[in-house]
Amino acid sequence: MEMSRRTLLAAAASAGALAATGAPSMAAAPLGGAQAPGFSRFKVGDFEVIAVHDGMAMRDIPPGFVRSVPDAEVAKAYEEIGVASGKMANTFTAIVVNTGKQVVLIDTGFADNGGPTTGRIASNLQAAGIAPKDVDVVLLSHFHGDHIMGLRSKDGALVYPNAEIRVPEAEWAFWMDDAKMGAAPEGLKGNFAAVRKAFGADAGKVARFAWGKEAVPGITAMQADGHTPGHTAYDIVSGSGRLIFVGDITNNPSVFARRPDWSPVFDMDPQQAIATRKRMLDMAAADNIQLSFYHAGFPATGFVAKSGDGYAFQQALWTGSI
Ligand SMILES: [Zn+2]
Numbered sequence: 001m002e003m004s005r006r007t008l009l010a011a012a013a014s015a016g017a018l019a020a021t022g023a024p025s026m027a028a029a030p031l032g033g034a035q036a037p038g039f040s041r042f043k044v045g046d047f048e049v050i051a052v053h054d055g056m057a058m059r060d061i062p063p064g065f066v067r068s069v070p071d072a073e074v075a076k077a078y079e080e081i082g083v084a085s086g087k088m089a090n091t092f093t094a095i096v097v098n099t100g101k102q103v104v105l106i107d108t109g110f111a112d113n114g115g116p117t118t119g120r121i122a123s124n125l126q127a128a129g130i131a132p133k134d135v136d137v138v139l140l141s142h143f144h145g146d147h148i149m150g151l152r153s154k155d156g157a158l159v160y161p162n163a164e165i166r167v168p169e170a171e172w173a174f175w176m177d178d179a180k181m182g183a184a185p186e187g188l189k190g191n192f193a194a195v196r197k198a199f200g201a202d203a204g205k206v207a208r209f210a211w212g213k214e215a216v217p218g219i220t221a222m223q224a225d226g227h228t229p230g231h232t233a234y235d236i237v238s239g240s241g242r243l244i245f246v247g248d249i250t251n252n253p254s255v256f257a258r259r260p261d262w263s264p265v266f267d268m269d270p271q272q273a274i275a276t277r278k279r280m281l282d283m284a285a286a287d288n289i290q291l292s293f294y295h296a297g298f299p300a301t302g303f304v305a306k307s308g309d310g311y312a313f314q315q316a317l318w319t320g321s322i
Contacts, residue, residue, distance in 0.1 A: 033219060044242065045239035045240060051100075051298065053094035053112060056090060058084075067263045090295060103136050104136065104139060105121075106234055108151050111150040141232050141294065142227060143198075146294075171232065180192075219234050227267050227276070248294055249293075250281075253296050286304060302314050
């Protein structure tokens with residue numbers, strides 16, 4: 001850093017860029033202005049896992065965001081993790097599991113269907129050396145837009161053209177049921193439409209599996225419903241290595257694992273979501289299992305420990321080698 005700054009200063013000086021007053025010009029230390037590619041590799045047994053960032057959305061905390069909790073208390077919880085007052089930051093991080101035989105993407109982000117600070121999974125994967133055509137399987141945890149819209153770009157093309165799409169049977173049964181769509185409250189109809197758009201003409205080719213079954217060799221689907229009717233976690237096991245992709249059993253765990261009784265409006269069945277949250281966090285804490293959360297801060301993987309009435313989330317140690 002020091003070297004490059006000196007080099008820049010020398011270059012600026014020789015180019016006559018120092019102002020007559022002797023004060024260095026602003027160009028002496030140009031700002032980077034962009035983030036590094038958002039991917040992070042780690043091993044799970046013999047598998048290689050890549051956390052892949054899709055981006056983030058910052059917005060005002062919607063009134064009544066957490067059922068039965070005053071908005072001011074919710075705002076305070078976000079302030080405690082460094083989010084500006086009254087705002088909620090929602091970050092999106094999928095994972096890729098390379099089993100050595102297959103490249104498996106779990107959840108897809110938005111592609112170009114979301115806001116300007118989202119849709120980066122494909123480019124971040126490319127930066128990690130994986131082209132969209134290299135993805136063999138896409139698994140989905142559930143069918144909320146931030147998890148499925150990245151299957152297809154706005155122009156309708158499949159983002160991962162060679163990938164087989166495999167989904168939890170219970171999630172498929174709920175969202176693909178026309179009667180349920182017809183009976184859905186207005187606020188949910190857009191989600192039903194997004195599901196139909198995401199699968200589109202390829203719906204007939206989507207493979208389904210039950211909880212307790214392997215979704216691909218080495219990755220088993222775990223019942224984790226409540227957030228949605230078929231919300232599914234993935235138990236990834238290789239040798240003595242284990243990682244559970246827990247999707248949205250919490251939104252940001254630094255807020256919601258800490259307070260497992262809080263029920264954000266995203267949880268479709270609040271009581272079941274709370275029961276699932278506690279059951280899985282309790283198991284992970286007891287057995288010290290590494291978890292990947294879709295909405296944790298990047299790289300969104302780490303451990304939980306019992307703390308007070310909830311669970312403290314500790315990011316896994318990032319290292320420069322894997
Ligand atoms: Zn989500």
